[in-house]
Amino acid sequence: MTPPRQPARRRTAVLATVPVALAALLATTGAAAPDATGPAAPEAGGRAAPGTAGAPGAGDAYFPLSGNGGYDVRHYDLTLRYRPAARRLDGTAVLTARATQRLTRFDLDLSGLTVTRVTVDGRPARFTRDGRELVVTPRTARAKGRDFRVTVAYHGTPGPVTDPDGSADGWIPTDDGAFVAGEPQGAMTWFPANGHPRDKASYDFTLTVPRGRTAVANGVLLGQHTAHGETTFRWCQAEPMAAYLATATVGTFRTERYTTRDGIQVYNAVDPREARAAAPVLKKLPSVLEWESRLFGPYPFRAAGSLVDHAPDVGYALETQTRPVYDSAPDLGTLVHESAHQWFGDSVSLTAWKDIWLNEGFATYAEWLYSEQHGGPSAQKTFDALYARPARDGLWAYPPGDPGGGERLFGTPVYERGAMALHALRRAVGDRDFFRVLRAWADEHRGGHGTTAGFVxxxxRTSGKRLKGLFDTWLYTRGKPDRA
Known part of the structure; x- marks a missing residue:
């Protein structure tokens, strides 16, 4: 994700039907929003047996209700129809999952949409709503290790969630469709999910929109057809993906498709109002991916591209997997940043949100490296300019290794001081070992997860040096470090 363009408007908009202050409260507490409910789901005997109900959250300190316990989703099959004029979404989500415990009840993250039917392995299941949780009780318990399939039919008028910093993510309506970007918790605004990055899965999308509109998701475009005034697009994201990185952006777009010399299938979709400004930058995408591949290792996906919308109220871009979504024509630095996230953040995902610097610090440092190797300021010069900022500057407001959530999650220290930590590492171990570390990190955790402790x-191991003090200084020490 790119850093904010305006203070307190990293991602901006309000919930469609909920005042901003209430929306922020709901996002942090999980209190019930105005929401339709399905049939009540009393437990057999009144309550589930101890240890058999899946937890309503994955246990993340920053987002306690993000994700769920008791199961692991292997695949999402999402069939959606969106009518922009009415802002109406009709959806069917089929989740293939595996129970990680004996499971009599489980939750899915879902906000603000009306659920009409839930089945588990083809049999109707009882369900109820509890704030942002869809609580499902199958007719019989699922044994630990057993695969099962959940089908949820739903509809409604989706809108974004408002995060603690006042920004919006999720399904954000635009004048011709929707800008869909889910970090950190917006996936639940448009499909039922196990929404924490710990649970990655493959995806299939079948998206139907009015003729003349384009619906763009992740991965490879399998096909499209038009009939009865509507066009249906089928997309497949085969590599594992965190729910917040999914998109189903809808709009009036000019599209182009080509294959790079490395065999990557590129699909670009650009709002005509942004096409002229975007063209020179998007033309550089293949060379940027080649350059990043030389530094970080082979590109981790089969597909790539860019999704450039005209969404002036959003205020950010996001590294949606394989195809970053931009709210307007990006500059080259933003393209480099979001492309670097395909390695750092998308392929190698967070285990906990407190380690967000592993995403944003790495993508920011990629910008520094690109500048250094393409005629701009060196990474050292960028580092020195940042270190020259006075101790009262916002750069030093809090440590990036555990920023504290809320409005700090996507603040300047996470991006810039996170990148400074990487540059300090580079100076300590030398270029040879530093770039070996970056490549090994991307390779060893490809399609999986990482932690700060694992990176340290x-x-x-790679350098043969003790580096705990260095990382403590740059990631966890409050205030400006004494020495650069």
Missing amino acids: GLAE
């Missing part, structure tokens, strides 16, 4: 351990 890799850097120490």
Whole structure:
């Protein structure tokens, strides 16, 4: 994700039907929003047996109700129809999952949409709504290790959630469709999900929109057809993906498709109002991906591209997997940043949101490296300019290794001081070992997850040096470090 363009408007809009202050409260507490409910779901005997109900959250300190316990989603099959004029979404989500415990009840993250039917392995299941949770009780318990399939039919008028920093993410309506970007918790605004990055899955999308509109999702376009005034697009994201990185952006777009010399299938979709400004930058995408592949290792996906919308109220871009979504024509630095996230953040995902610097610090440092190797300021010069800022500057407001959630999650220290930590590592171990570390990180955790402790351990093993003090200084020490 790119840093904010305006203070307190990293991602901006309000919930469609909920005042901003209430929306922010709901996002942090999980209190019930105005929401339709399905049939009540009393437990057999009144309550589930101890230890058999899946937890309503994945246990993340920053987002306690993000994700769920008791199961692991393997695949999402999402069939959606969106009518922009009415802002009406009709959806069917089929989740293939595996129980990680004996499971009599489980939750899915879903906000603001009306659920009409839920089945588990083809049999009707009882369900109820509890704030942002869809609570499902199958007729019989699922044994630990057993695969099962959940089908949820739903509809409504989707809108974004408002995060603690006052910004919006999720399904954000635009004048010709929707800008769909889910970090950190917006996936639940348009499909039922196990929404924490710990649970990655493959995806199929079948998206139907009015003729003349385009619906763009992740991965490879399998086909499209038009009939009865509507066009249906089928997309497949085969590599594992965190729910917040999914998109189903809808609009009036000019599209282009080509294959790079490395065999990557590129699909670009650009709002005509942004086409002229976007063209020179998007033309550089293949060379940017080649350059990043030389530094970080092979590109981790089969597909790539860009989704450039005209969404002036959004205020940010997001690294939606394989195809970043931009609210307007990006500059080259933003393209480099979001492309670097395909390695750092998308392929290698967070285990906990407190480690967000592993995403944003790495993508920011990629910008520094690109500048250094393409005639701009060196990474050292960028580092020195930042370190020259006085101790009262916002750069030093809090440590990036555990920023504290809320409005700090996407603040300047996470991006810039996170990148400074990487540059400090580079100076300590030298270029040879530093770039070996970056490539090994992307390779060893490809399609999986990482932690700060794991990265520190890799850097120490690769360099043969003790680096705990360095990372403590740049990631966890409050205020401006004494020495650069």
